[in-house]
Amino acid sequence: MTVAAGAPxxxxxxxxxxxxxxxxxxxxSLVGPDGEPVPARRSTMALxxxxxxxxxxxxxxxxxxNGFTTAD
Structure with a gap:
């Protein structure tokens, strides 16, 4: 997935x-691996x-x- 930023x-x-x-x-805007846009429902997205x-x-x-932790 790639993320395309808006205007600079x-x-x-x-x-x-x-x-x-x-x-x-x-x-x-989010773009999926197939090149198609991934619709965002809000102005803040939790990925x-x-x-x-x-x-x-x-x-x-x-x-x-599920016990997910991030590195310190």
Whole structure:
């Protein structure tokens, strides 16, 4: 998956949540491995890092129950 940023002047913020998802805020669009856009439902997206989400690439909270941890 690739992330295409909006206009260069549009601020984009990516936050690494401890033991959780990546929060992406701003004018970005997601493109899947097939080259097709992945529809975003909100201006802030939570992207899965644990690999177990049922709604990939978005986070569904599964990391809270599967023991996913991030490196310190």
């Amino acid at each position: 002047t549009d601020p984009v913020e990516i936050t690494l949540c401890p033991d959780g998802p990546l929060l992406v805020r701003g004018n970005v 899965c890092r644990c690999g177990a989400s049922a709604i990939k690439p978005f986070c569904d909270g599964t990391h809270k129950v």
